Amino acid sequence: MSLRYALLGIISKKPATGYDVVRIFKEQMVYFWNSTHSQIYTELNRMDQESLIDHELVIQQNSPNKKIYSLTDQGRKELVRWMMEQPLKPAKIKDEFLIKAAAFNVLSLPEMIQLVDEVIKRETRVHEMTVQWKDQYMNGEESDTGTILTLEYGIRYSKMYLEWCEWAKAYLEQFYKENDK
Amino acid sequence: MSLRYALLGIISKKPATGYDVVRIFKEQMVYFWNSTHSQIYTELNRMDQESLIDHELVIQQNSPNKKIYSLTDQGRKELVRWMMEQPLKPAKIKDEFLIKAAAFNVLSLPEMIQLVDEVIKRETRVHEMTVQWKDQYMNGEESDTGTILTLEYGIRYSKMYLEWCEWAKAYLEQFYKENDK
DNA sequence: AGGCGCATGTAATTAGTTACATGATTCA
DNA sequence: TGAATCATGTAACTAATTACATGCGCCT
Structure with a gap:
């Protein structure tokens, strides 16, 4: 609805x-x-x-x-x-990658890293597209508050996602170095 | 599936x-x-x-x-x-608040601020619960990689969301101060 | 006495996806 | 000549939500 x-x-x-x-x-x-x-x-x-x-x-x-x-x-x-x-309904997110990440216990380190790298590639592309779209929008003559707010949201979201990915890679590499020896 | x-x-x-x-x-x-x-x-x-x-x-x-x-x-x-x-499918997000934010053009400033404040309240609660849950988890004897990664994700996500809300409030207030006079 | 936690299911409805369907124009 | 863009729709199917259904024990 x-x-x-x-x-x-x-x-x-x-x-x-x-x-x-x-x-x-x-x-x-x-x-x-x-x-x-x-x-x-x-x-x-x-x-x-x-x-x-x-x-x-x-x-x-x-x-x-x-x-x-x-x-x-x-x-x-x-x-x-x-x-x-209408009372606000909580967001409903379906992020397949995160359900994969949640189940990393069934994989080996190289497999985990491979998946994280794939998602970094994808998210980098989306992030760049959003930044580009915002630049275009800000340079155009139109300027709608809602569009600016949500474009900014998209940039922050993808940035957070990418930073988390990098953190996760570092965490995984360090964790498995320590625990495998 | x-x-x-x-x-x-x-x-x-x-x-x-x-x-x-x-x-x-x-x-x-x-x-x-x-x-x-x-x-x-x-x-x-x-x-x-x-x-x-x-x-x-x-x-x-x-x-x-x-x-x-x-x-x-x-x-x-x-x-x-x-x-x-299986090739990664992009995340599917349904965030009602953001579709409201995208349509802020039909509201007045106080109405926008009211909605943002509501969401800040909600998101603060969820953020606190996640932080608490992670603390509990880290102090417990279990430690599953996937759980740690995704808990950290949740904390970063809600932090980003809250920071964006604060930024949005500041943006709105400044924007409407300038434009209404 | 009423609500919450435990615990599992089915039925009815609505929302969302994938496939089918058409067709001209433009660009490489 | 094959793909992409423009442009709109329906049909079949799958996924998700909401409502219906039960019932004991515990706490206030």
Whole structure:
């Protein structure tokens, strides 16, 4: 049900198509939400029927037609109501790497290090992309508070993740040096 | 499907009941996985049938009977195979507060601050609990590498979260002071 | 007397993923 | 000529949540 409010929040900033929303999820929101196009299009249609949003159909000749969604007054009210009146649910995280890390006891040191190195590679890439995206955003003419806050969050999150990885590697290497001899 | 491996990982350290697993999820794994008792009992039964785990039934008179699950050789092999051969899927995070933060544009400053303060309160509690749990764990006689790594992760995560909250409050207050005048 | 901890399950519903489906344009 | 971008949808399936269900012992 909160996917709905994520969509309302995105559209509240400026009208967008389903396709736009998918891109925004991937680029700007990886650190705190995710969804797929099939789920997004379905939810947009539902909200359109419930008059939380409405759309303008744009006929294009060089690319497929598209629907540009905007918030209705009702949609904006519903978004604010949810934000202020609904009690905060704790975050739900599903991080496969950390369940692997939690089970390191079944592996050998080189195997552990290999996995940590893989995750460092991946996270470095994501971190760099976020930093780049924030730079671009700050140099552009738009400046939305929410976007700045959450972009900063993403940078801090990935930095913390990478620092933890490096700490973990050092910990593992030292621990197994001591204990294997 | 990865719930299965989370369970296998937990049981790999020491035999446990479904009830134990629920507690471990809540206490030690909030920062990277979560599940409910109904899902856990169902998955344990399934894995039992597939011989990835087996159980010893313990009849008790003062409390309900229980099943203590252990890993089978097959289960351990399957866990290691998944850890080393399955490509890492990116983390999936659903953090409601951050979708609220992303939509701060529809609120007033006092409303934003109220929400941030709520989350600081909540996160402080979780952070303190994690620190306490780690202290207890480090002073106990057990010491499993995976547990130490992921407990440290939890502490770093919640610390980062709180620091970001404080930064966000300062940012918001300054930004709206400047722009409202 | 009421709530919490222990302990395990099933049923109903909702959310999320993966696969199927189409089709023009642009770039290498 | 093959992949990527733009653009939207439905269908089938799997995962996750919430509600239903039981019951004793202990503490306040």
